[in-house]
Amino acid sequence: MAAELKTRRISVILADDHPVVRDGLAAMVNQQSDMEVVAEAGDGDEAITSYEQHHPDVLVLDLRMPKRDGVAVVQRVLEINPKARILIMTTYDGDEDIFQCLSQGAKGYLLKDAPRQEILAAIRAVSEDRPYTSSTVAAKALQRMGKPSLTQRELDVLQLVAEGRSNKDIARRLSITEGTAKTHVKAILTKLDAISRTEAVAVAHKRGLIHL
Amino acid sequence: MAAELKTRRISVILADDHPVVRDGLAAMVNQQSDMEVVAEAGDGDEAITSYEQHHPDVLVLDLRMPKRDGVAVVQRVLEINPKARILIMTTYDGDEDIFQCLSQGAKGYLLKDAPRQEILAAIRAVSEDRPYTSSTVAAKALQRMGKPSLTQRELDVLQLVAEGRSNKDIARRLSITEGTAKTHVKAILTKLDAISRTEAVAVAHKRGLIHL
């Protein structure tokens, strides 16, 4: 490690709520001669303030974090710097999560069970502003294409359905009539291609539309 | 690092399907003067064969792994060596998972978002055959006490309910009548204190009775 070190190292921020994962990534990254960890964050808010302070080459981001979830962090960071290079690193492989992050402007998306080499390759790719998406993840993103998306109201209803609420209960909570609640549920069933509300919950969970 | 190194180091096997997590734990453990990682495993079967080969002081085990899940590994390893010292390290905080592992003989249970110090303390405790359970986890285990447990058949039915199957469909798949399926569902609702099947799924998921 001598010659190629002249060029500046890739600076990386790690945002993950598990100290163990941060340690693992930090160990991997700092072992490389061409990159280094400049900061770590344990929740969404920390990730944003850290980004503002350090403006790293790459932000490695977990999707599920306390205080502010990954998608919101992506949105906020890209507001601060539209050219920010963000690599999503998560256990969630639902097409909705993937679609949301990538369409919002994240440069890469990979799963936590990825081998070391792939993780490092992804960081390098994203640092050069090249998108990185593993084939399985890309396939999921394509699956999402063509599928109808739910409206905000439908997502509200879906959330309550997933909690096991009845149509009547949902109506009360959303201050609408039971008939309207049923209309929304029907729309959800149609869009998710489900026969019953319970199946709708299963489908929505698999796709990452809801996180129980 | 000199004097206290005379006593043999605590040997540790790490079983987790995420390379990143294994790296993180390995880095943490190997930095300590009184412990070392002797093997790693990426799935349940590997964990068992690794244990048989090395007979480590502590087996750190993730619950959700390919091929064979954590609870099954705990069972098998304790068959091999009833005095095995197993520390569960997972993201799942459902009372059922915790109860199953601890009642089966795991010595410790902690969550992946635990701070470094707690993780190391847990490994040391378990290595000395002292049980380690964080207060929040212990509280969950106590919650489980008094709650009725489901029969195997009820778990079968619950699984299908969670997939969104109708009573008729469940009956066909289990080769029973729809009436019997309803009887099981009814028993499930009563035991889980739920009003509808969808709520039952939500409760069962929270408690860790099913993993979607």
Add this chain to the structure above:
DNA sequence: CGACCGCTCCCCCTTAAGATAGAGAGTCGG
């Protein structure tokens, strides 16, 4: 402006789900 969309409400109708109660056959442990 007119088309489109999202949200709201309404109707009727069929089917699935849940509540209640009873009962026979099998297994297991005291």
Add this chain to the structure above:
DNA sequence: CCGACTCTCTATCTTAAGGGGGAGCGGTCG
């Protein structure tokens, strides 16, 4: 051997859920 438990099945009844329509109203956008 006798409870206790599990699994199975039965029947009836009430209510919730789902299918198929239609329709008004406030936006937005070409």
